[in-house]
Amino acid sequence: MKTLLVFQIFVSAAFGWRVFHLGKFWGPKTPVQPASSFPDLWFDQKLDHFDPTNSETWKQRYFVNDNYYEKGGPVFLMIGGEGKADPIWMEQGMWVEYAKQFKALCFQVEHRFYGKSHPTKDMSVKNLVYLSSEQALADLSFFIRSMNKKYSLSKRVQWVTFGGSYPGSLSAWMRLKYPHLVHAAVSASGPLLAVADFSEYMRVVRDSLATHSEECVTSVQEANRQLDILLRHRIGQQKVDKLFNLCDTVVDVSKNDISNLYENLAGNFAGVVQYNKDNRLFEGAKDANITIDVVCDVMTNSSIGSAITRYAAVNDLLLKTYEQKCLDYKYDNMIKGYQNVSWDSSTAAGGRQWMYQTCTEFGFYQTSTQPTQPFGNQFPLDFFIQQCSDIYGPRYNKELLSSGILRTNVMYGALQVEVNRVVFVHGSIDPWHALGITKSDNNDAPAIYINGTAHCANMYPESSADPPQLTAARHSITGLLAQWLQPSSRSVRFRPM
Structure with missing residues (x-):
């Protein structure tokens, strides 16, 4: 999903969000590894999988790593999300460590309409109708069938999907919708319940800040109370201009401007919480060392x-x-x-596309309506729905959103999804766990809830700073993969974690 704002935090292809609307786009990451290590490959993909009369195709970007593959081994598929696919993930990350152990062939597929995967000439509303999770899942199914043929894989080959955040949802949904193609799935930090008013997001942010101290939360709350007072008169507004280094004065601005200001400032903390202490330096994250402790020490x-x-x-x-x-x-x-439909625009990095998906499928709006959160009450649900209408047209309103969310939950089952050979992984610090499965009585679709970790923490490379419960979670995933994969893979010895 300022994902999940213009934007504020933007993560790599395998992961998501704060809903892209964190307020501003912080700019591209510094690449750690030259892209030529794993060159762009292209797959002829159908534009519309659900209209047999539509024969249009387009080029979908993907990567392959066969360095660890041995004949008869499984195939691992990293699912791309609401951003550009990053080839660094073809050689780093825990899924690569699993591939080494299980002798897997590895693919990463970029999500339609993101990165370089452009199904249409622009991102106009008439073209964005081809952007949906349902079409993305069908893309992956056709990709799997094609790769089975291209690599002459056995009819008994076992595909395992991986994904974090929105791709974590897609990973679970692939096993649900295409069980004849996907043998097992790892779903990290994947929200499965679509909801318009995701008010619990800011509640979890509040609770996560409190892991540092209640004083931190109280100070944030007091700051917003003081901001309320300053914005009531001109002298105070001028002080706000200087304090927050605003590009434009807040004197005589609209209600939506004020809502956006409050949400931007809340997003500063929400973004830090969501990725707290995740090992993201390898992919060039500039904010990887800014943690809850850092911002709370300031507060x-x-x-x-x-x-x-x-x-x-x-x-x-x-x-x-x-x-x-x-x-x-x-x-x-x-x-x-957001209104710019060109592939050359700044929001083409993912903002316009992801906002469209939130307006039509998911909602996920991180509002200020939860009473115990400390960020004020200036960005309610209507503020976000207004953005849908202002960006895409009046048809994109509350009624359309409600209908889309209902369809999503009916189509995928929400938190009642019935699957097997899927592991759901969440961290207690990550606000997205509030929309995911954190407990399960189904031993064949277990949940791993990692206390003290943030968004997709289990998917990043190992670090000496990893807490023991994160190490244990990764080891549990290894055990599940060994259990679910073919007998020849079960003899693989666990390396020390």
Whole structure:
């Protein structure tokens, strides 16, 4: 999913979100590994899998790594998400370690409409009708069938899908919808319940900040109370301009501008919480060292000044980290960015596309309606639905969203999804666990809930700083894969974790 705002946090292909609407796009990551290590490959894909009269095709991007493959081994498929597929994942990440152990052939497939996978000439509304999770799953099914033929794989070959965040949902749904093609699935941090008002997101952010101290939460709450007061008069508004280094003054601005400002500032903390201590440096994440402890140390340091001054200091820290000169909170600027249908636009990195999916399939809007969260009450559900209408047209309203969410939950089963050979993995710090399966009585579709870890933590490369419960979770996944894969794979010895 400022994913899941113009945007604020943007993660790699295998992972997601804050709903892209974190307010601003922080810019491209610095590549760690040259893309030529695993060159772009292209697959002829159908434009519409559900209209037999439509014969249009397009080129879908993918990568392959056969370095660890031995004949008779399984095939691992990393599912791309709401961003550009990154070839660094073809040689790093836990799924690669699993591939080494199980002698697997590895593919990564980029999601339609993201990265370089452009099914249509632009992202106009008439073309975005071909963007959906349902079409993406069908893409993967046709890809699997094609690779089985291309690589002359056995009819008994066992495919395992991997994904984190939205791709984590897709991974579970592939096993649900295409069980004849997908033998097992690892679903990390995948939200399975579509909901318009995802108010619990900010509640979990609050609880996660409290793992540092209640004083941190209280200071954030007090900062927002002080911001409320300053915004009521001109002198206070001018102070807010300077404190938060705003690109435009807040004097005489619209209600939507104020809502966007509050949501941007809340997003500073939400983004840090979501990826807290995840081992993301290998993929060039600039904010990987900014953790809950870092922002809460600022918020509880009274020598900096008042609570709102500390709140502004956190904002300044993130602006500098992402080399932003000022905070652009203007609602119209955000909307104009999303309205650009060109593949050359800044929002083509994923913002316009993902926002469309939230407006038509998922919702996932991280509102301020949860009463115990500390970020004020200025960004309710209507603020997000208004964005759908302003970006895509008046038809994209509350009724369409409600219908789309109902369809998604009926089609995939939400939290009552009936699958086997799927493991659901979540971290307690990650707000997205609130929409996922964290407990399961089904031994063949177990849930692993990792206390103290954040978004997709189990999928990143191992680190000496990993807590023991994260190491244990990865070892459990290895055990499940050994159990689910063919007998010849079960003899693989676990390496020490």
